[in-house]
Each structure stands twice: as C-alpha cells, then as structure tokens.
Amino acid sequence: MRHVGVVTAAAFLLLLVVAALFPRLLAAGDPTATDPLATFLPPDSAHLFGTDQLGRDVFTRVVHGARHSLAIGAAATVGGLLIAVVWGLLAALSGRFGDAVLMRVADALLALPGLLLALLVVLITGKGVVGATLAVAVGIAPGFARVVRAQALVVRRSGYVEAAIGLGVPRPLVVLRHVLPNTFGPLLVLATVTLGVSISTGAALSYLGLGAQPPTPEWGAMLTESQGFLHLAWWAALFPGLMLVLTVIAVTVAGRHAQNRSEGRYAS
Amino acid sequence: MPPSRAVLAAAVLIALAACGTQNTGGGGGGQAAKPATSGTLTHAVNEEPDCWDPHVSAQDVTSFLQRPVYDSLVYQTPDGALEPWLATKWEISPDSKAYTFTLREDVVFHDGAKLDAEAVKANFDHITAKETNSQYAAGLLGPYKGVSVVGPYQVKIEFDRPYVPFLQAASTTALGIASPATLKAGPDKLCAAGDGSVGSGPFKSGAYVRGQERTYTKNAAYDWAPKSAGHTGPARLDTLKVRFIGEEATRVGALTSGQVDTASAIPANQLGLLKADPNLQVLDKQVPGAVNAFYLNTKGALFSDVRVRQAFQRAIDIDTLVKSVFQGLYQRAWSPLSPTTPASYDASLENTWPPDPALAAKLLDEAGWTGRDAEGYRTKDGKRLTVVAPIYGEASTFSQAVQGDLKKSGIYLELLASTDAIEIGGRLDEGRYDVVELSWARGDGDILSHFFFSDQTSKNSGHNFAQVTDPQVDAWLTAAQTAQEPARRAAEYAKVQKWAIENAVVVPTYVDTQNLGASKKVRDLRLGISAHPEFYGAWVEAP
Amino acid sequence: MSLVEVADLNVRFAAGRVHAVRDASLRLEPGRCLALVGESGSGKSALARSLLGLAGPTATVTAGELRVAGQDARDFGPREWRRVRGRHIGLVSQDALVALDPLRPIGAEITESLLAHRTVPRSGARERVVGLLTRVGVPDPEERARQYVHQLSGGLRQRALIASAIAAGPGILIADEPTTALDAAVQARVLALLDELKQQGTGLLLISHDLAVVEALADEVAVMRHGVIVETGPAGRVLDDPRHAYTKELLAAVPGGRPRASRGRPPEGEPLLDVTGVVKRFAGRTAVAGVDFTLRPGETLGLVGESGSGKTTLARVVLGMARPDEGSVLLGGEPWSGVPERARRARRHTIQLVPQDPLSAVDPRWPVSRIVGEALAATGVPRAERAARTEVLLERVGLTADLLDRRPAALSGGQRQRVAIARALAPEPRLLVCDEPVSALDVSVQAQVLDLLRRLQEELGLATLFISHDLAVVREVCDRVMVMKDGVVVESGPVEDVFAGPVHPYTKSLLDAVPRRARTAREPAQERL
Amino acid sequence: MRGVLTRLVSAALVVWAAATCAFLVLQLIPGDPVYAVVGSDALVSEEQHERIRAEYGLDQPLVVQYLNYVARLATFRFGDSYQLQQPVATVLADQLWPTVQLALAATVLAPLLAVGVTVATSGRRNWPRRLSAAVELVVVSTPSFWLGIMLLTIFSFRLGWLPVSETGGVASLVLPTITLALPIAAVLTQVMREGLLAALDQPFAVTARARGVPETAVRYRHALRHSALPALTMAGWFTGTLLGGAVIVENVFARPGIGRITLQAVGDRDLPVVQGVVALSAVVFVAVSVLVDVLYAVVDPRLRRKTGVQAI
Secondary structure, three states, X not given: OHHHHHHHHHHHHHHHHHHHHOHHHHOOOOOOOOOXXXXXXXXXXXXXXXXXXXXXXXXXXXXXXXXXXXHHHHHHHHHHHHHHHHHHHHHHHOHHHHHHHHHHHHHHHHOXXXXXHHHHHHHHHOOOHHHHHHHHHHHHHHHHHHHHHHHHHHXXXXXXXXXXXXXXXXXXXXXXXXXXHHHHHHHHHHHHHHHHHHHHHHHHHHHOOOOOOOOOOOHHHHHHHHHOOOOOOHHHHHHHHHHXXXXXXXXXXXXXXXXXXXXXXXXX | XXXXXXXXXXXXXXXXXXXXXXXXXXXXXXXXXXXXXXXXXXXXXXXXXXXXXXXXXXXXXXXXXXXXXXXXXXXXXXXXXXXXXXXXXXXXXXOOOEEEEEEOOOOEOOOOOEOOHHHHHHHHHHHHOHHHOXXXXXXXXXXXXXXXXXXXXEEEEEEOOOXXXXXXXXXXXXXXXXXXXXXXXXXXXXXXXXHHOOOOXXXXXXXXEOOOEEEEEEOOOOOOOOHHXXXXXXXXXXXXXXXXXXXXXXXXXHHHOOOOOEEOOOOHHHHHHHHHOOOEEEEEEEOXXXXXXXXXXXXOOOOOOHHHHHXXXXXXXXXXXXXXXXXXXXXXXXXXXXXXXXXXOOHHHOOOOOOOHHXXXXXXXXXOOOEEOOOOOEEEOOEEOEEXXXXXXXXXXXXXXXXXXXXXXXXXXXXXXXXXXXXXXHHHHHOOOOEEEEEEOOOOOOXXXXXXXOOOOOOOOOOOOOOOOOHHHHHHHHXXXXXXXXXHHHHHHHHHHHHHHHOOOEEEEEOOEEEEEEEOOEEOOEEOOOOOEEOOOOEEOOO | OXXXXXXXXXXXXXXXXXXXXXXXXXXXXOOOEEEEEOOOOOOHHHHHHHOXXXXXXXXXXXXOEEEEOOEXXXXXXXXXXXXXXXXXXXXXXXXXXXXXXXOOEHHHXXXXXXXXXXXXXXXXXXXXXXXXXXXXXXXXXXXXXXXXXXXXXXXXXXXXXXXXXXXXXXXXXXXXXXOOOOOHHHHHHHHHHHHHHHHOOOEEEEEEOOHHHHHHXXXXXXXXXXXXEEEEEEHHXXXXXXXXXXXXXXXXXXXXXXXOOOXXXXXXOOOOEEEEEEEEEEOOEEEEEEEEEEEOXXXXXXXXXXXXXXXXXXXXXXXXXXXXXXXXXXXXXXXXXXXXXXXXHXXXXXXXXXXXXXXXXXOOOOOHHHHHHHHHHHOOOOHHXXXXXXXXXXXXXXXXXXXOOOOHHHOOHXXXXXXXXXXXXXXXXXXXXXXXXXXXXXXXXXXXXXXXXXXHHHHHOOEEEXXXXXXXXXXXXXXXXXXXXXXXXXXXXXXXHHHHOOOOHHHHHXXXXXXXXXXHHHHHHHHHO | OHHHHHHHHHHHHHHHHHXXXXXXXXXXXXXXXXXXXXXXXXXXXXXXXXXXXXXXOOOOOHHHHHHHHHHHHHOOOOOEOOOOOOEHHHHHHHHHHHHHHHHHHHHHHHHHHHHHHHHHHOOOOOHHHHHHHHHHHHHHHOOHHHHHHHHHHHHHHHOOXXXXXXXXXXXXHHHHHHHHHHHHHHHHHHHHHHHHHXXXXXXXXXXHHHOOOOHHHHHHHHHHHHHHHHHHOOHHHHHHHHHHHHHHHHHHOOOOOHHHXXXXXXXXXXXXXHHHHHHHHHHHHHHHHHHHHHHHHHHOHHHHHHHOOOOO
C-alpha cells in the first residue's frame, strides 16, 4: 500500500522534472502565444485543459509552468538551506556571545509570520521570480538555522566529536569531518519535506502578484489571472491549482519516505 | 495607470458625442409608480480612496465618492453643459483671465455654517496652500494667480494667462466646496472621511470602515440642486452605502446575489451574465477625455526613430483585440480623445491608420531590427526589440493581449506592473520607459495639453509621457486655452490630434466605457458627465 | 490453589514472524514469588504481559492452558480481561516516572484503580488512597496524594506505583524490573516492601535480569532464553546448582560472581596522572569540590558514586575536555589542565576514553575501518600502514576483519564497545578512562568486555581510571577505589580494604544497599577477606 | 515575580529586535519614498517633494530616523501612513477587528476539528486513520488561495449558499474561516494523532490498562491530554500561519483586515504601515508565546514551577 503511494509520487515527480527540463516534449506549443479568436474555450481534444482569457492553451501553460514553480521552490529551499547552514554553524561554534546574538536574531525573525518576512524581502528585492525566490529562502532560513544549530550542538557534544578531539584531531578538521556532515544529513531530509512548502509559498507570492509576472506561465500567477473569470472558465483556475496540489503532495510523500528511511538508518 | 485611477472632469460647453447605443439613464422598464422618498441603496465600487480629501487626492474614485457630500460652484450636466449650482452666475473677463462668481445665499453646510464668499476663498486657499500637498486639484487650476472676495457673496478667481478650461474644472469634485471650519482640521482628519468630510451636498458623511464600507445619510435640509439634476429638494434615499470590492468576480457576484443594488466598473466579460439576468439592468457610457492609449517615448533610444514608432502603431491588430477582450462591447479608438469629449474630437481620423503588419515589418527592417532570437523576437546588434511598459497596478487583460499580438511582429512588450509608486514614479520621471499605457478622463479637449504640451513632463507633474517638445503643438494648445468660442478650440485640438497620430507619438486603442450593473428595482439613477452614477435622485422600489 | 496456571503458552508478533514465547508453562501461588530471569529480548515481559491480556495489539497468544483467577482466559474478550486486570492481577513496571501518568496527581492514578472495579464508592476513594499510601510506606500520604510523579523521589514514586497496583486488592502482582531504575539504597527499600507484600499473601511474578534482586525475593526461578524457559526450579537450587548450560553461563557472567583478578605487587614508578585540588562549577553548582589523586602506570583506580556525584565531570577534567576552575592536572609530570588546546594536541594520544554508550561515541556515517583509521591517522600512522594496523587492533579486541565495512548501526552492542576500545587503543595510550564502559550492555556481554579490558591492561600495562556505579564491577577490576559523593571523595584506598571495612557512612550505605548474592558471592568473598 | 519581569524584558527585546530588523530591512529599499506618499500620477512639483520629505523626517540622518522610530515604537505610535495620510496606529486599529474575528474563528475551529478527527480516528480500526491521513495530506498540500477560490466557486458562485464578499454578517465569515482553519486543522490532527498514538504506547498507558481501565478511558483520561503537548509546541507556527493566512484569505475573499492592509502597504511601499504591522505581529507572537506557556503549565504539571502557575 505504502509503496504504491511512494511509487506514484516518484513517477509524478519524474514527469514534473521532464516537464520542467523539456516542456516541449509534453506540450509543443508556445505557452505565451495568444489567440484573440479562441478565448475561453472549454477543455476538448484540441485544448486538453481549455484556453484562457487571451486564448492561450492552458495545458501548454501548465506544462511549461512546472519549470517556474519547481525552480522557485527548489532554489528557495537550497538558498534557505545555505543561509541556515552558515548561520546555524556560526552560532553553534562561535561561543556564547555570538551564539546568543545570532539566535536572538533568528528568534526575532521567527516572531514574524513566514509570509510577512517574505513580504519584507520582496519589498527590498522588488517583485519577480528572483525576489520571490529570495523571499521564500529568507522566510525558511531562521527556522532551519535553529535546526542546524541544535543539531550541530548535539553533534559537537557527541561522543565521536569528543573522541576525535581526544585523539588530537585539529578542530577545523573535526568540524569538516564530523560536525558538518552529521549536521547536514538530517537537514537534507528536512529540506525534502520543506520543498513542498517552498513551492506552495512561492506560488502564493506569485498569486499575490509579487512573484512571477504575467505572462509567465507560473501556476500561482495563472491562478491570479484566472480568478477574475471563474464563472466563464473554471478550467483556467482548476488545472494550475490541481497541479500545484499534486506536486506538493508528491513532494511531501517522497520527503516523508526519505525521512522514514533515514530515521530507520540512523536510529537502529 | 489604469482608467479607473484617472481623474474625470467635464467639458465646458456642449456635449457633442452621442454614441450609438448608450444607455445612461436608469429606470429600467415601464413608468415607475410614485418615487419612494426613503430607503437604502448599496453600491459596490472597485477601488477605495487612499485619501478622502478631494482637494488632495488624485484618485478618480475620491472625486466620485465625495460628490454626494461636496457641491461645486458649477454643475455639469451628463451631456456636458455647464449650469449654475452653488454659484448663481459668473462673469469671465474678456481676456479670459478672471472669473467672478456670484453665490447662492441660502446654502448651509452640514455643520451649520453658511456658504459665503469667504468660505469659497478659504477653499481655494486650502487647495493651493503648500501644506495641503494637493496632488491634483491645484494642478487643475493651471496658471492660478489668486482668489479675492468681491462682496459677501461674490468671489473672483484670477489667472496669470488666459485659462478657459477653468470653468469646467470648477465643476469637478476636486474643486468642491467644503465647510471652511473643517479645512483647518488638518490632513489626517480630511483624509480619513467620516466626520472629517463636511460639505453642503445632498448626503452627509456617515460611518466608514476602511476596506469595507462607507455610509452616507440624507441631508434633509438640501434645497439647492442644480436645475438639470432631475430632482429637487432632499435626496430620495435615506441612506447610501458604498462597499469596496476590488475583485471583479466578487463584485459581480455581490450584485447578482443581491448583496448590493448597484455595482460600477463591471468588466466587459461579465456583462453577458448581467444582461441575461432578468432582475438586472446595465447602464453604460463612454468616458470622455483621453482614451486608453500607448504614449511612445519619443526621447527614448528606441522610439526616437519615427519608423519604429510607426511600426509599433501599425503592428497591433487593435480591432480584433478590442473585440475579443471586451466581447465586442467597447469601441476601438482612432484619436487620443474620446468621442464623448465635447467640442474637440476629430472624427476625421477614423480608419486612417488600419493595422498593417507588413508595413510594420518593412519599417522595422529599415530601422535595422532585422535579426531574430530564439523566441522569435526581432533583434538589432544582438539586442532584443524590447518595449518597456511600466504599469501602475496590474497588467490588464488588454495589455497582455497586445503583448501577445506584438510578439507576432517580433516585438517584445515588457509589462512592468507594480503598485509601487516609488518604482513606477522613478521610472516615469527619469524617462526609463518606452511606452506608457493609460487613459485619463476629462470632458475637455484641454486634456491634450496635459499630454502634449512641452512643459507637462512627468517630472513637472504633467503627463507628457510621449515627451513631445514641439513649438507648433504648444502654440496650438495655447490658442485653444485662450479662445472662448468652442468651434475655434475644436479646430486647434483637431490639429493636435492629427499631428499626434501622424507622428506616431500615441497609439490610441479603445474608448474607456463605464458599465454599471444595477438591480431593476433601482430607479432614476443616471450616469453623470464623468460616467459615474449620480445618486441624488435615485430611489429603490420596495420589494 | 494456584492463582494463575499457564501451560504451553505461545506469543507471536508481527503476524507470526517473531516467536517471542514458546511453549511456556508456569503457575503462581499465593504468598510465593516466581522470578522470570533472562536477558533483554528473552521474552520475559511478553510472557508476563500475556497474563494480563496486554501482550499488545499485534501479538497472537495461544496456550494449552491459561487460567486466571479460576477462569479459562483463553477466550477472554476485552471486557473479561478488564475484570481481571487490577482486580486479580496487578502490574508494577520499571520506572514509575513514566509508568504513572505524569500529568495526573498520583492520588488520581490510585483512585482510578479503585474506581475501575468499584471496589469503593467514589466518596470513600480518598480515604482508601491515603490508606494505601500509608500501607506502602509513603509518609504524609494526604499531601503526597495531591502531588505529581515528578515531585516525588525515586523510591516514593515506585511505592506510589505499587500502591496503585495493589489498590483493587489483586492476589497477584507482576513486578517487571521493579527496581532497575533505582539507586542501590532505594532499591533495597523497595525490595523490602515487595517482600512484605509477599509475606501478607500476595503472589509475585518477578521479572528481572538482576540475579541479586531475584535471590532476595524469589521462591522459584524460571530462566528464559530466546522465548523458551530453559530451566525452572526452587530458587536456591537453580542459583546454587544450575543445570542448564545457559543458566550456568548467566551466573558466571554476573560481576562479583567471579574471582577477582589476582594482581601482582602494586605498581610503582612516577605517577602518570597527578590531580590536585580540582574544582569544577556549573552555573552556581559545584560538581567537583576539590579532588586529589594520582595514578601510576599499570594501576586501575575505581571511581564509585551514585549518579550526580561528580564522577563524569571529574573524568572530563582528566581527559582535558573540561577546564577545572581550580586545581591542576599533570599528565606524565607536565601540565595538562590550563594549557591551550594547541599545546595539548600532541599529547592527547596518551589518554583515551572508553565511553559508556558506544553508539553515540562513533560517527554513525562511518564504517569501522574509517573509525579506527581516523584514530591511527591522528597519531601519524602513514596511510599505507593503516589497514594492516586496523586489522591487528580489531583482532586484539576480539573482532574479525569482516566487520571492517560495517557501520555502527549494523553492529551489536558488544561489538560496538569493542570497536570503541580498538579506537582508544589505536594511538597507543598510556592511560584509559573508562566511563561506565559496560553499564549499557547485557550481563553476559558485560563479562566479556570486562575480561577484554582486564586482559588489555595486563598486556599493555595501561593505567586505568574506571568509573562505575556498580560496586561489583569495580570490585572485580580495580586495585584502588575512590568513593565520591557530592563532588567530594569521601573514602579511598585499596579495594579489599574499602569493601571489607568501609569507614565512611556513605560507603557503608552503598555496600549495604547492594542486594548481594547470599549463597554464591558473599561466602567466597568473606573467605578471602 | 522575577520570572514575570524576565519574561516581560525578553518579550520587549523580541519586539524591539523584530522592529529593528524591519527598520534596517526597509532602509535597503531602493528609491525615493516620497513617491509612495504622493502616488505616481499626482501633479506634484519637485519643491513639494522636498517639503514632504521633511514632513516625514526622511531628510534626517539614519541614526536620528532610527531613534525617532524607536521612540515612537515605545509609545505605540508609528507615524503617518504614506499612502493613507493617517496615523498608522489608527489605520491598524481600524483593520484589527475583522482580522481578529477571522483569526478567533479559525483558532476555535481548527483545534475543534483536530481534536474531533483525532478522537474519531484513533480507534482500533485502521481504515479511518488511513482515510483521514490521506485527506490531511491533500488538505495540507492545498495552497489556501486555491482552496479559497474553489470554495468560493462552489458554495458562492455555483450553489449560492454563502455570500461572495464581506457583508458584516456571520455567513460571510464561514468560507474564510474554513479556508484559514482547514490546513491548520490538518497539521494539528497529524501532530495530535501521532502524539495520541505515542501516548497510548507509553508505560503509563499500559499501567492504566493493567488497572482494568477501559480502552476509551485510557484514551480520553490519559492519552488525549498528552497529545495536546506536541500540539502546543506548534503554537508559534500556528500564529504565524494565522497571520500569514490572513493575508491570503483576506485577499481571496476581499475581506478588510490587517492582511489586506499589509499586502497593500508592501505593494505601495508604505513603510510606516509595514513597520507597524511588523511590530504588531511581533507583539502578537510574544503574547501568544506567553499564553502558550500558561497553557503548557495547565496541561503539564511538570512545568508549573517555572512559570509560577499554581498547581491545581
């Protein structure tokens, strides 16, 4: 049972990656090509998901949109992770004062809702794909940083790090050999689980008009565009949203699977 | 700058345009029984004023929503004629530099103060005071010199040079007359609506919840409506409520589900729905002033070449796009002015510059844009043919349709949409754009001055986004501001329109049209000159 | 009449894939105690739980006979089981801190037992709770009843747990490792309480891996291994004259049950480690309050004390992992404490740690070869020689080369500890600090590891600081012993002297509290003294 | 007493730090804020720009601006909104109630749903748990803006059961509350069920069963309370999601409120309002964490000594 779910999720993710890398394999058309004479066509054999208010093919846009939605989520997760690793490790390894300062900053940022933090970042960067990606990254970084720090502290006080120090292994080497990899492992799993959230948040920013801009076929942006025409073309809102939901589900299922596996590996 | 944000004003003299199928007066169906003199009407608008002080705000919606509270010296009828309101009469000096108004003596503000010459002077002083930071009203006064009290009920406004458009300006809400006591209350209070808004209008300002609703209550003492208002004495409605619903689908839903009685700015694609509903009626009116158009930055690197401008002008299949996006309900524009703009529209421009992609291609080839990149856009020296278009707010469906259409000609229209005034304002002031798309409603051909007079640059707080600096154009516009005879002004304005099209400094697209959805129970509601509803005479049939 | 009769009981888990208990038979009588003995995973608990119908939702229990309180329990549904639980059989499990609901006052927990079987009306419950607490020896019962588990001391909590188990007056009490989590002194008092209950007529099923505890209480003993009862009989007979090979092995492995290593003359020479006046404080608490001692090459010093006495902190100071607030540590005659890490690094290899929990002491991502290899590299063994040296080290600690590529998670507890020892030996240290090196291991494995440590000591002439709370272990491996309490050494001297004639009352109480094996261990020890 | 003082000081510190972060962040924004005051299509001269800059104190050195900012913050004044030309405090106060309404409704609904579903699916049988887990996964994975759009399409546009926009009545609160509460409830359910199942495996649960206590009583009397503990640790996340969710929900349903104002302020670069919102949400966060500490102590007696809450 469980395996059916994981396999389905993996297959779907694979399809998404194909859509993101080689969208033309799945939908040959131009996602931004408008056709004033073919607006609001319901789904049929010519337009699998129908057309939107500009006569663009929704299926083509959904397929090509995978690239943008996934890219924002993935880049933000990686970015957030990088910020967090530097931040958390600095805190864990820089003595009491540095630790206190860095963690108080994280506390202060954590006191703000992630979305608000993201909005603040968008204020600086301006809206657009890059801005939204950075915003999501910064939004998840403080939480990650705390995890990194906590994990790094656990590792730093662990028997094997003490043993290495006890063997006279130089400190930088200990950090490189033991602290970093053992901190990073659990974090990677966490990142997989977070990826779904990042994709979702990125799409939310686009939905709020702060991320990808029209005519980019990003799913969140497509939802905003179609919201005004719900009564005329429900399909233009249904399919991008559905893809978003399926993607997040697939990523979550895959992430949880990875989490279970890694916990199994480290625990027993 | 979408049309909704533009400021509406009106024409000085006669309304010329009678546009085919307009239905500007409401009443729906057969003769009404006796009009009710009580009741509540709820109206939905798409926008909410940031600041409610019409002397300060540049927003169209402020003018519209404060109209029930503030009266003006002059009233402009829906077809554009000017008639006495708070002023019983006026005299214009022969040199068109001085205007003397004689005021009604029976007008009482909501706070009990009486209208007199001092009150009017206080208003003009407030508008032009530096501290007011007026964003629009002061600009409407143009070459304003000063105001003086001539008698207890006589006041004189003077200008540095002839300024004929002033009389029409005096009819706008932006130059509405507030109770002088409230003008001293400070910007906070005036901006905040509620009890800060005290005028002499048929409705008093009532409860206000930002983001949600504003209430108006009947001014029972009202007895100074202009002659053509369609009604006399106090307003018929006891209460008027205005709800702020920005989301189009939601606004329409609120109307169809009966949550509101009327809703303005109904998008064209929703009109079919409303017209099919037996309980609803649709009022529409073409907005006067500058139509929705692209202004091409003639000082920019790209569009300083007239061939590229002409290519842009002829590449767009405007007819098809307007028909598609607006479901055949909007009229395609041929001139920068709306046909409903009184005494200025040049109808001879119609059909003179049809879409011609072949010509556009030829012109672009000549201009050196011969390369093609991977996405099919034209390039020159490896650089893509990109037309930067800053947009305040969101890119409209129409803008996107144009974007899609231009792609066919290898032109990339980059829509930079933002509500960030810092970014957009900076861009416009510094000339970092190729086109600006906007409409700017005003019932007077003088709107052309805002767009084409050489000193009306963005930096100088004007709207000369095409960056036109042509002495000939300036001369025509000055002549039009000086002449008092409508026909002479119309002739001057026609020259400007023709010049603008021929030099491809502007690409007019469609005539902005107000569509108002209303329950059939709403009676005697009419669209004013600004194409906004006038609630004074309206009433709602008992269910 | 028997209170419980079981014959041919089988317990299977995970759809039959795990056969936890095979064909077990036993009977419980009033006023008698049956002890189930075996190492962890032998099926003791599964057997005991199945008598309550609590073997778990995934368990399948079948039996030739299963009579509880005179009824055939084989076809019991949930309702029937409920009537038996608490009313006829009570359960006392290991650690009261988690075995009683931490979110409810203990009075409420005991009341729940009372009301579950309507033994008293609700109005009378309060009085009964006080009575029960008094009976199990809890002082100030009225006040204690309102307290939560975490507010009680270890002994009081366990008493409260017993009170809740006997509240509805069961004829049988299942005591599953009832004293394991307790310090020695408290352990003795709880055992006394259980004994008292037995005297009053309660039948006891005692589950324990600790033979000393078994000997103190049991009338009969059943020895379990891999789910099978391999030997059963009267306690005296089984413990004194074991017949099954496994029972013999088990008894032989018990520390203190084996002869002390005979040592040559006390070691001589310059002290390798010289600790003077070491004080270490943490946030206002003094963990180590002025300790002095020396350690010579070849000597084994035991460090004894209950948890929180400062043993581990002292060890960290000795290892150079913590900086003493006062005092000094000399290693090989040169300053070891209070010098920068840079200066210590070159000498670090001389002193190595054998940790308590080897799993957390090795990098979970690394295979054995790399774990040992790192230690070799740190002491400058060239890369080319490392593989060969690693194999030699593994052989020395009794491991085979086929484990080289295994990760720690894939090793058994004993194997992991051997790997940790191999790593400690790799840099050729002169001093080993063993911090509770066997307390995480099963008894039989304990014995093997202790043997290994002893052998290595002799072969390599290592000095050892041996930390343990287990007096039997210390007695077995150490030359000298120091007893620590609240950060202070209260008594020290040769092991024989201290154990035979403790001077300090605390040492006395520690020794008295150990439930010693009366018949096998005490006599030879006395003989030697 | 000392504990309370420490708490207050650390709370103030968090608020101050968050506000300072906001101030610094907003200094990084490129461009001239005067445009935010006057809008881009206003008829305003260069000279007027200068006066406005002085009016808002934007011509002063950064340090002075910061000190002014902190001083205003301490007295709960945030200056005037660029866009609305009203005191920020007034703007926020006006918008607070609709958001509070929404947040309260969701705060009530989400835990109720979570507890209900947890209890209903924690039984012996496996399939309700499976089903609920699948539903939770879908709900958690559904972005709230899409959920809102779909609910709106079905219940308001198609079926016409509920109003499409804010009417001030209770009916208009239904869909926004559901949109906001559903994903939160799904996460809480996951956490609570995990907690409940873990608690049921704990020794005290075995002890309770060994007393002859029925399974349902073990579940309600013992395990449920334990499952609340991990749920309480989610409080920070919960608050953040409520406030962040408000931004989205208020926009989807065209409701007034803090979220709407926030997005508008961000779009318009109305910095004083943004700073006000940041300070406000930091205060809310701190208040919630204090509240949660109290709740912790109510649920878990082991934590009572630290917070000074008396044992019951």
